[in-house]
Amino acid sequence: MTTTLSTEPGLAPLSIAKRTFNSRLFVGTGKYDSMDTMRDALDASGTEVITVAVRRERLFNAEGKSLLEYIDTDRYTILPNTAGCFTAEDAVRVARLGRDLLEQLGNKGASWVKLEVLGDKKTLLPDPVGTLEAARELVADGFEVLCYSSDDPISAMRIKDAGVASVMPAGSPIGSGQGILNQNNIVLCLQLLKEGDPDSPVIVDAGVGCASDVALAMELGADGVLLNTAIAHASDPVMMAHAMRKACESGRQSAQAGRIEKRLYATASSPMSGAISYIPGE
Numbered sequence: 001m002t003t004t005l006s007t008e009p010g011l012a013p014l015s016i017a018k019r020t021f022n023s024r025l026f027v028g029t030g031k032y033d034s035m036d037t038m039r040d041a042l043d044a045s046g047t048e049v050i051t052v053a054v055r056r057e058r059l060f061n062a063e064g065k066s067l068l069e070y071i072d073t074d075r076y077t078i079l080p081n082t083a084g085c086f087t088a089e090d091a092v093r094v095a096r097l098g099r100d101l102l103e104q105l106g107n108k109g110a111s112w113v114k115l116e117v118l119g120d121k122k123t124l125l126p127d128p129v130g131t132l133e134a135a136r137e138l139v140a141d142g143f144e145v146l147c148y149s150s151d152d153p154i155s156a157m158r159i160k161d162a163g164v165a166s167v168m169p170a171g172s173p174i175g176s177g178q179g180i181l182n183q184n185n186i187v188l189c190l191q192l193l194k195e196g197d198p199d200s201p202v203i204v205d206a207g208v209g210c211a212s213d214v215a216l217a218m219e220l221g222a223d224g225v226l227l228n229t230a231i232a233h234a235s236d237p238v239m240m241a242h243a244m245r246k247a248c249e250s251g252r253q254s255a256q257a258g259r260i261e262k263r264l265y266a267t268a269s270s271p272m273s274g275a276i277s278y279i280p281g282e
Helices: 035-045 088-105 128-140 153-161 183-194 211-219 237-257
Strands: 014-016 019-021 025-028 049-053 077-081 112-115 144-149 166-169 203-205 224-227
Touching (some): 077 088, 112 128, 128 144, 153 166, 153 183, 166 203, 211 237
Parallel strands (some): 077 112, 144 166
């Protein structure tokens, strides 16, 4: 499928891991009530990159339906992820399995992996040591690694130094819907990761609950947002997918346009000079 790159102000294409995309919204394929809903929501979101949990996802569900029947592998770049892995060794093994599967499908995401090495099952926050270890090994093995990270700027920098294609700091814990809990840390991550390398793509990953969370992430300067639960568990996933798409685009445009400076006092919208004066008695 041929994609026409956007020329709308502020919506320049995203370049990441040697590929270019119009959409800056990455969407997951898990947790939907049905595969039909998943397919329609993915379409509504406008995404071009979808994530699939290699370890957790079954190619066939209880009804005998295959996930691949509902995904246009020519339209979407599949980003296999290592969700559910709690050790570097496990994550590397799952990443290689995902590569083998996508090579058989001929999908463009075969050399990609969204790396997750989790610290525990309750918080699903990243294990910084295991994440760094796996990132180094996968980069050495030829993967283009998009790496889930905490919002700690130092951890994010160490992951970038490992040679990953993108660092993906969490807005809040996976699936929590709490949005971006620490805006300052996200801004610090963005500043440090882009210092001397302004084109380094930074994707906010995890914790999104609604469209305003996506808009905020983009307004803070993120290059994109990855989400799943916020769409899949919405009362109307397809409508929410539409909202997320618009929020991602409007947030990006807002960031590119440049917000006004915050001031303590009011500033009149119209200048006072030249205003008509009223003189009593005249």
